[in-house]
Amino acid sequence: MNENAFQIVQAGYDRLGARYREWSADDSVRLRQLQVVLDRVTPGSTVIDLGCGSGEPITRMLSERYDVVGVDASFAQLAMARHAAPDAMLVMADMTGSNCNQEPWTPSYRFMRLAMCPRIGMQPCSDPLRGGCGRMGW
Numbered sequence: 001m002n003e004n005a006f007q008i009v010q011a012g013y014d015r016l017g018a019r020y021r022e023w024s025a026d027d028s029v030r031l032r033q034l035q036v037v038l039d040r041v042t043p044g045s046t047v048i049d050l051g052c053g054s055g056e057p058i059t060r061m062l063s064e065r066y067d068v069v070g071v072d073a074s075f076a077q078l079a080m081a082r083h084a085a086p087d088a089m090l091v092m093a094d095m096t097g098s099n100c101n102q103e104p105w106t107p108s109y110r111f112m113r114l115a116m117c118p119r120i121g122m123q124p125c126s127d128p129l130r131g132g133c134g135r136m137g138w
Contacts, residue, residue, distance in 0.1 A: 006073060006094045009073050009074075010073045010074055010075075013053070013072070013073060013074035013076065013077050014074050014075055014076040014077075015076075016076075017076045017077075017080075018054070018080065020053060020054060020077065021053070021054035021056050021077075021080055024053060024054070024056075025054075025056045025057055030058055031057070034057075034058055034061060034062070037062065038061075038065065041066065043065045043066065044065075044066065044067070045066050045067070046066065046067045046068075046069065047062050047066040047067070047068050047069075048068075048069045048071065049062060049068055049069065049070045049071065049088075050071050050095045051071070051072060051095060052070030052071060052072045052077070052078075052081050052088075052090070053072055053074070053077045053080075053081065054077050054080035054081055054084060055070060055077075055080060055081030055082070055083070055084030055085045055088070056080070056084045057084075059081050059084060059085040059088055060084040060085045062085075062088075063085040063087050063088045067089075068085060068087075068088040068089070069088065069089045069090075069091060070085065070088050070089070070090045070091070071090075071091045071092075071093050071095050072090070072091075072092065072093075072095075073092065073093070073094055073095070074092075075092060078090050078092055
């Protein structure tokens with residue numbers, strides 16, 4: 001994603017703040033995806049939550065069982081995620097950029113919200129998922 005597009009996304013989620021958390025907390029699709037992770041990934045594994053948002057409920061629930069790295073573009077969302085999942089490592093980054101290919105950890109699973117990636121950014125967004133992960137999902 002180019003820098004201008006990233007800043008627009010970042011500003012939008014910063015502005016939405018807690019309203020985004022309220023809207024997304026009961027998302028049945030995400031909760032079903034979470035259940036797949038809980039059923040299949042060994043406790044204690046490293047899980048990267050790309051597009052973690054406010055951390056509710058996904059990052060919080062993942063961090064109860066796994067070592068979680070939450071990645072989001074929004075300062076406001078990450079501040080809420082810090083309260084939701086105090087043990088998670090939180091990173092402010094553009095998940096569509098190459099910086100997702102350079103993480104210093106080897107995840108067992110990547111939890112990802114592809115809907116958060118602009119169509120033009122889909123290839124870079126999905127490339128980090130193709131190598132090095134035994135289990136992948138979104």
